[in-house]
Amino acid sequence: MARANRRLSSRARYTAYVDGPDPLAPPLDLTEALAAIGEDVMAGSSAEAALREYLRRGGADRPGLDELARRVAERRRELTSRNNLDGTLREIRELLDRAVLAERKQLARDVDMDEGDRALAQMQLDNLPASPAAAVGELDDYAWRSAEARGEFEKIKDLLGREMLDQHFAGMKQALADATDEDRAALREMLADLNALLDAHRRGEDTAQQFADFMAQHGDYFPDQPTTVEELLDSLAQRAAAAQRMRNSMTAEQRRELDTLAQEAFGSPDLMDALAQMDENLRALRPGEDWSGTQRMDGENGLGLGDGTGVLQDLADLDELADQLAQSYQGSQLDDVDLDKLARQLGADAVVDARTLQRLERELRRSGALRRSDDGRLALTPQAMRQLGKEILRAVAETISGRPGGHEVRRAGAAGELSGATRAWEFGDTEPWDVTRTLTNALVRTGGSGGPVRIEVGDVEVQETEARTRACVALLVDTSFSMAMEGRWVPMKRTTLALHTLVTSRFRDDDLQLIGFGRTASVMQIEELVGLDARWEKGTNLHHALLLANRHFRKHPDAQPVLLIVTDGEPTSHLEADGEVFFDYPPHPATIAVAVRELDASTRLGARTTFFRLGDDPGLARFVDGMARRVGGSVVAPEADDLSAAVVGSYLDSRRNGAFGGWGRDDDPFG
Known part of the structure; x- marks a missing residue:
C-alpha cells in the first residue's frame, strides 16, 4: 500500500493556478452578442465593424471596452487633479524650517554664548533667502549649535539623494532611508558598473556575460529581475523618460531650485554625474521613449521626485491602455490590451472584464458564426443567420401570440400527416414523441447500465409532420x-x-x-x-x-x-x-x-x-x-x-x- 502511494505521488504534481482563463467560469452565451451584431449588420455595418461595436458597447451584464476606457480616463483625471509636482520642494522647506526653528531655540537657551556671536547667528538666520536652494547653500557652512537642527539640515541632503535615485530606481527612497556609508558606497559601485554596461552596449559590444555578472552582483537593486540587457534597458528607459517628463512639467523656477539643490545630494555631486551619464546612455539606446512630453498637474497633494515619476509612469500606462482599448489603429485586436498594466491601474476586476471580452471575441470567431469571405471581409455565416432568425422569429411569435386568436409559431405543421422523420424536441413543440428514438437516446447516453431508464430533455425526439399543401x-x-x-x-x-x-x-x-x-x-x-x-x-x-x-x-x-x-x-x-x-x-x-x-x-x-x-x-x-x-x-x-x-x-x-x-x-x- 505504501509502495502504491509512493507511485501515485510520483505521478501526480499539483501547483497553484497562475494564469489563463478562469477554469470555473461558466460557458459564454453568444446569443446576445450575435443578436446585437446582426442588428448592426442589418443596419448597414460590416460584420467586422458590428463585432467591434459590440465589444465596445458590451452587453446587458457585461462591461465593454467603452466602460473600461471610461474607468481609465477617470483614473487619469484623478491622478492629475489630486496631485502636483512640488512635493520634494515642500518637504525640503519643512525640513529647513524645522532646522532653523530648532537653532533659534538653541540660541535662546545658550546663556553662556557670546552676545556678538548670538547676534550674528540670529542675523544670518533672519536674512535667509526665500529660495530653499539658496537658503540651503548659505547654511552649508553654518556652525550649528543645535544637534537637532544639524540633524534636520542633514536630512535635506539625504532626502535629495534618495529622491534623485528614486526617480530612476523605484523604491530606492524607502530602501535607503537608514543607509550607511557602506550602503552608499555599494550604490556608487552599482551605478559605475551599470554605466560601464550601458556604454559597452551602446558601442555594440556583446554584453551578455557582462550583464550576467552585473545582475549576479547587483541584482538586488532590480526587483523585477530582468533576464536580458534589453529588458533592463526597457525598464530603466521607461522610468528615466517619466522622470524627464516630470522635469518638463515643472515650472522654470522649480527646475532651477532642484538643479541647485541636486548638487547637495548625499553631500557630493558624484551622484548627479553618475545619473546624468546613465540618462545620456538611455536616451541614445531608447530614443523612441517619450523624453519631451509634459503634464499639467494642479492638485493639492505634493509629490516627491520618485512618487511624481511613478505617477508620470502611471499616466503613460493609462494613455497606452486608452489607445489599446480604443482599438482604432490598423490591425488592432483585443489581445493587444496589456493585462498587467490594466491590473496595476484598475485592479483585478478590470482584468476579469477584459479577459471576458477577449474570450468572447475568440468564441465568436471560432463558433462558426463569423467567417472570412473571399474578399477577406468578416461576414455572418448561415449558422449565425439561422440563430439570428430564430431570435427574431421568437419575438414575432410573442407578438402574434399576444393578439386575439394568436398562436405560438413553433407549433407549425402539427396537424399534418406523419413524415416518418424525427427531430429533437424544442420548446413549444406539440408533435407526438417518437418513443423508440427517445428511449434509444437515453440508453446510449447512460451506457445501458441495466437500471431504470431516466429520460432527460436532450433525449426527446418528436415525429415530424408533413404540410398538406405546398x-x-x-x-x-x-x-x-x-x-x-x-x-x-x-x-x-x-x-x-x-x-x-x-x-x-x-x-x-x-x-x-x-x-x-x-x-x-x-x-x-x-x-x-x-x-x-x-x-x-x-x-x-x-x-x-x-x-x-x-x-x-x-x-x-x-x-x-x-x-x-x-x-x-x-x-x-x-x-x-x-x-x-x-x-x-x-x-x-x-x-x-x-x-x-x-x-x-x-x-x-x-x-x-x-x-x-x-x-x-x-x-x-x-x-x-x-x-x-x-x-x-x-x-x-x-x-x-x-x-x-x-x-x-x-x-x-x-x-x-x-x-x-x-x-x-x-x-x-x-x-
Whole structure:
C-alpha cells in the first residue's frame, strides 16, 4: 500500500493556478452578442465593424471596452487633479524650517554664548533667502549649535539623494532611508558598473556575460529581475523618460531650485554625474521613449521626485491602455490590451472584464458564426443567420401570440400527416414523441447500465409532420433609399429574415423567393439581403419585381402562390422592352400600367396577394388600395416595428384560412 502511494505521488504534481482563463467560469452565451451584431449588420455595418461595436458597447451584464476606457480616463483625471509636482520642494522647506526653528531655540537657551556671536547667528538666520536652494547653500557652512537642527539640515541632503535615485530606481527612497556609508558606497559601485554596461552596449559590444555578472552582483537593486540587457534597458528607459517628463512639467523656477539643490545630494555631486551619464546612455539606446512630453498637474497633494515619476509612469500606462482599448489603429485586436498594466491601474476586476471580452471575441470567431469571405471581409455565416432568425422569429411569435386568436409559431405543421422523420424536441413543440428514438437516446447516453431508464430533455425526439399543401411564396421588399431614410431598413430586413427562418425550419416544402426592388429588382439570397447597404438611387420598380415573382410561380405549378409586397412608395420605374429602365416622378401612367399587368398575371396564376404599406403617403395608399381591390387581395398598414409580425402572420393566415385547398382551422400551424 505504501509502495502504491509512493507511485501515485510520483505521478501526480499539483501547483497553484497562475494564469489563463478562469477554469470555473461558466460557458459564454453568444446569443446576445450575435443578436446585437446582426442588428448592426442589418443596419448597414460590416460584420467586422458590428463585432467591434459590440465589444465596445458590451452587453446587458457585461462591461465593454467603452466602460473600461471610461474607468481609465477617470483614473487619469484623478491622478492629475489630486496631485502636483512640488512635493520634494515642500518637504525640503519643512525640513529647513524645522532646522532653523530648532537653532533659534538653541540660541535662546545658550546663556553662556557670546552676545556678538548670538547676534550674528540670529542675523544670518533672519536674512535667509526665500529660495530653499539658496537658503540651503548659505547654511552649508553654518556652525550649528543645535544637534537637532544639524540633524534636520542633514536630512535635506539625504532626502535629495534618495529622491534623485528614486526617480530612476523605484523604491530606492524607502530602501535607503537608514543607509550607511557602506550602503552608499555599494550604490556608487552599482551605478559605475551599470554605466560601464550601458556604454559597452551602446558601442555594440556583446554584453551578455557582462550583464550576467552585473545582475549576479547587483541584482538586488532590480526587483523585477530582468533576464536580458534589453529588458533592463526597457525598464530603466521607461522610468528615466517619466522622470524627464516630470522635469518638463515643472515650472522654470522649480527646475532651477532642484538643479541647485541636486548638487547637495548625499553631500557630493558624484551622484548627479553618475545619473546624468546613465540618462545620456538611455536616451541614445531608447530614443523612441517619450523624453519631451509634459503634464499639467494642479492638485493639492505634493509629490516627491520618485512618487511624481511613478505617477508620470502611471499616466503613460493609462494613455497606452486608452489607445489599446480604443482599438482604432490598423490591425488592432483585443489581445493587444496589456493585462498587467490594466491590473496595476484598475485592479483585478478590470482584468476579469477584459479577459471576458477577449474570450468572447475568440468564441465568436471560432463558433462558426463569423467567417472570412473571399474578399477577406468578416461576414455572418448561415449558422449565425439561422440563430439570428430564430431570435427574431421568437419575438414575432410573442407578438402574434399576444393578439386575439394568436398562436405560438413553433407549433407549425402539427396537424399534418406523419413524415416518418424525427427531430429533437424544442420548446413549444406539440408533435407526438417518437418513443423508440427517445428511449434509444437515453440508453446510449447512460451506457445501458441495466437500471431504470431516466429520460432527460436532450433525449426527446418528436415525429415530424408533413404540410398538406405546398406554397410558393414570393416576398417582394422595397429597397429604395426612402426605406433607409425613413427608418424602415432594419425592420424590412428583420421581416425577411423572420419569414425565411420560419419557412426553412417549419415549412420546408414551401419555396420562398426573396426579391428586392429599387430602381431595378433582383432575386437575393438571405445573406445578401441582410448585408445589403442602403443605396441612393431613384426608382421603385415594382414591375420588375412582379416579373421575377411570376417567373418563380411558373416554376412551381403544383404549389399555391403567395405574393407578399412590402413598400413605402408608388411605382416610379419599370423595364422597357429593350431591358432599359424607365424612371419618372410622379409615377408615369405607363409605369402603373405595366405593374398592373404583371399583378393581373400573378392573379391568373392563382396568387393570393397582400400589400404591406409603410408610411402615410396618400398616393401610395390610393395605389395599393386600388391594386388590392382589383385582384381580391388585402392591404396591411403596420408600423415599422410591427412589420415582421404582420408579414409572418399574413403568410400563416394564407395557409390557415383556405388559400390552400383542404386546409381548415384544425390545420393551424400555430397549433
